[in-house]
Amino acid sequence: MSVYSEGVFQRGFGTFPLRGNELSVAVRNAIDIGYRAFDTAQWYGNENDLGAVLAEAGVPRDDLLITTKVHPENMSAERFLPSVEQSLRDLGLFAVDVLLLHWPPGDGPVEPSLELLQEACRLGYARHIGVSNYTTRMMRRALQVLDVPLVVNQVEFHPLLNQDKLLATSAETGIPLSSYCSIARGEIFKYPVLADIGERHGKSAAQVTLRWILQKGVTMNTMSTRRENMRANFDIMDFALTDEDMRQIDGLTVANYRISNADVVPFAPTWD
Numbered sequence: 001m002s003v004y005s006e007g008v009f010q011r012g013f014g015t016f017p018l019r020g021n022e023l024s025v026a027v028r029n030a031i032d033i034g035y036r037a038f039d040t041a042q043w044y045g046n047e048n049d050l051g052a053v054l055a056e057a058g059v060p061r062d063d064l065l066i067t068t069k070v071h072p073e074n075m076s077a078e079r080f081l082p083s084v085e086q087s088l089r090d091l092g093l094f095a096v097d098v099l100l101l102h103w104p105p106g107d108g109p110v111e112p113s114l115e116l117l118q119e120a121c122r123l124g125y126a127r128h129i130g131v132s133n134y135t136t137r138m139m140r141r142a143l144q145v146l147d148v149p150l151v152v153n154q155v156e157f158h159p160l161l162n163q164d165k166l167l168a169t170s171a172e173t174g175i176p177l178s179s180y181c182s183i184a185r186g187e188i189f190k191y192p193v194l195a196d197i198g199e200r201h202g203k204s205a206a207q208v209t210l211r212w213i214l215q216k217g218v219t220m221n222t223m224s225t226r227r228e229n230m231r232a233n234f235d236i237m238d239f240a241l242t243d244e245d246m247r248q249i250d251g252l253t254v255a256n257y258r259i260s261n262a263d264v265v266p267f268a269p270t271w272d
C-alpha cells in the first residue's frame with residue numbers, strides 16, 4: 001500500500017518543465033480541478049514557485065501530498081542534507097511528504113545515497129522516502145540496505161514501454177510504482193486502438209492510457225498546461241477497462257522504446 005494509493009493522491013500533478021507564472025497558473029487550475037498530489041524536483045528549479053502558489057492557495061497542509069527529488073549532483077555526503085534543507089526553504093515546508101532520489105548513480109553502488117535518504121527521513125525532513133528510475137536489481141538491493149520502507153519507485157510507465165519486470169519486482173519487494181511520461185509525451189496518440197477503446201467508454205485515448213496505468217496497480221503523474229487536459233487526466237475514475245481492453249493496450253509495446261534513456265540523462269543505469 002502506497003501513500004499515493006490514498007484516494008485523490010493516485011492522480012499526481014507533475015510540474016516539469018513549468019516555472020514562474022506558467023507554473024502558478026497551472027497549479028492553481030490543478031487545485032481547482034481537484035489535484036492534491038504535486039511532484040517537483042531540485043532539478044526542475046521550480047520548488048520555490050510551487051511553494052509560493054501552494055501557500056497562497058490555502059489548501060490545508062494535510063490535504064496535500066508533496067514530492068520532491070534530490071538532484072543526482074547533490075548525492076554526496078557533503079551536499080545531500082544541505083540540498084534537502086534548501087528544498088524545504090524553497091517549498092516553505094517543515095517536511096516534504098515524500099523525498100525521492102531522482103536517479104541512481106548510473107550502474108554504481110546505491111548504498112551511499114540510500115543511507116543519506118534514510119538519514120533525511122530520520123531527521124524529520126521527509127515523512128516518507130522513495131526512489132526514481134531504479135532498476136529491478138536496485139529495488140532488491142534497497143530492501144536489504146534500508147530500515148525505512150520505500151513508498152515508491154517513480155518510473156517511466158506508459159503502454160509503449162514494457163515494464164512487466166518492474167511490476168513483478170514491485171510485487172516481490174512491496175515497493176509500489178508510480179508513473180511519469182504517462183502518455184509518453186503525446187506519442188500514445190499515434191496508436192488509434194486507444195481512441196477506439198475510448199469511444200466504447202466515452203473517454204479519450206489519454207484517459208484510456210491513464211486508466212490502464214491505474215488498473216496495472218501503478219499510481220500516476222501527468223502534466224498539462226491546459227485546463228481541459230488537466231480535467232480529462234483527472235476524470236478517469238468513473239469507468240473501467242475490460243480484460244480485453246487491457247490485453248490490447250499491453251500489445252502496444254514498442255521494442256527498445258524509452259524516453260528517459262542514456263542519450264537524454266547521463267545518470268541512466270543499464271535497464272534490466
Ligand SMILES: NC(=O)c1ccc[n+]([C@@H]2O[C@H](COP(=O)([O-])OP(=O)(O)OC[C@H]3O[C@@H](n4cnc5c(N)ncnc54)[C@H](OP(=O)(O)O)[C@@H]3O)[C@@H](O)[C@H]2O)c1
Pocket residue numbers: 013014015016017039040102132133154155179180181182183184185186206207221222223224225226229230232233260
Ligand atoms: N522521475 C523522473 O525522472 C521524471 C522524468 C520525467 C517526468 N517526471 C514527472 O512526471 C510528470 C509527467 O511526465 P511528463 O510531463 O514528462 O510527460 P507526460 O505527462 O507524458 O506528457 C506531458 C505532455 O502531454 C501533454 N498532455 C497532457 N495531458 C494531455 C491530454 N489529456 N491530451 C493531450 N495532451 C496532453 C501536455 O501538453 P499540454 O500542456 O498541451 O496539455 C505535455 O506536453 C512531469 O511533469 C514530472 O513531474 C519525472
